[in-house]
Amino acid sequence: MADGTIYDVIIVGGSYAGLSAAMTLGRSLKNTLVIDSGKPCNAQTPHSQNFLTQDGNTPKRISLLAKNQVEKYGTVKFQKDFAVDGKKAPYGFEIKTESEKTFGGKKLILATGVRDMMPNIKGFSECWGISVIHCPYCHGYEHRDQKTGIMANGHTAVHIAPLVHNLTKDLTILTSGKAEFTDEQRAKFEQYNISIIESKIVEIDHLNGFVKNVVFQDNTKMGFDTIYARPPFEQHSNIPTLLGCKLDEQGYIRVDDFQKTTIEGVFACGDNTTAFRSVANAVYQGNVAGAKVNMELTHEMF
Template structure:
């Protein structure tokens, strides 16, 4: 029996599973290829997702996987998708194990890979008390001594959101600050300290930030630090197949989650900056429905 499917989904976390459920319930023959390394695997709790607020991410994912795989039309293999190519009838995906699979359509739901800075203690605190999103984590650190490790326009976008959650708030620019005069005036009006130093170490206790050590040897206590990190795509397959990326590095999709290559869709964190379980589930569900419609029209 050949490994040929209607749809291959690369990535079996929230977006990929959500797409698989919509397709599986529509009697599509679906294969999920998943490496078992979701983006939020270090996060102790998932918030801001109704019915699952405060639950451990792996419990949500395990429950979702069990429900999706209850549909006989959906299959999951634990493997790493390594390369992709176009075929006469669709796409072929080769995996780390040496197996290849073919499908009419392809969904990329691989999330993104954060590029962590070379700061001692950062990795141990990332997604615990060094965090990325005020919607995902801000309530838990409300009114706490907080910093944002960022600079310029990117930082200024986040500052009002964090200032709404706590007034004990500083901006650490990791070097010379790059703000406009108007932005600097607003920071001053709201009594937000601007710290033009570099963090060399984050001192923590079991992932909970205690204080930072700056490059001048001074220290400062914080309870939480927001960090806006650069990222890269988890897989080069979209690039291999000709999918365009945005200027920010996300896979370019339209309002229906279609990439710039016909037959290839993308959903979840790899397509936009709204990194949350709720958004991943939504975009995956939309992708599955739109792709099923495409298959239905092609066959009708």
């Protein structure tokens, strides 16, 4: 049973998507609870770019500013905790937290994000988000004209290589194993002087998170300033699957154009739904989710 208040909406996750949804719901006078552990996946990233009005600010500063603005809406409450379980209830849904509190809500928004799974490469995790980066739109401009590696193979490498080549011409593809490219793809790389190295990577030599060298299994090394990588991920929370939300073939929560999942009353927004991971996109999706939830609640009460 829920402890006390049954909220109109519970938002699990209080980063950009969750806060954006909370602002929309607060402005619509909906009693909303945001449950967040305060441990965002981009905590190590020094700066956030490509988001209007906040370009170059730290992720923490953007989040704090957003939370301060959302807190001005009296119907939005915050609970610093980690949501560990979720289930359906007669009135909607119940969320249980790590501190063994149970909260009830009519609707549920999952802004739970994803967890990047670091490869077994020494130094990789220390550089992740600093000089080992995932997105040319989020970080590429700051790393333009640098000696750059793309740690990828096959389709992923083919997809990202032109985007990175647009920013730097000193580019090498690091497949860390047998390269999986067609003759046509190899010819294209050769045309643009993009070399391919198949040697297995065992270490990222760095200084305080800034790449110096990539070290290979045969003890040779090559100097780099920046590495692009797309490590595998998993859903940061198991609540979506506990509730029965379907995932797509890539592991993202399936949603429609209004961020509705396959379970009635459950919405999802942010990195847990899309490969396009950016602050701007998370804020957009949260805004859409909040508006759709408000519309459903309002129509149900009208």
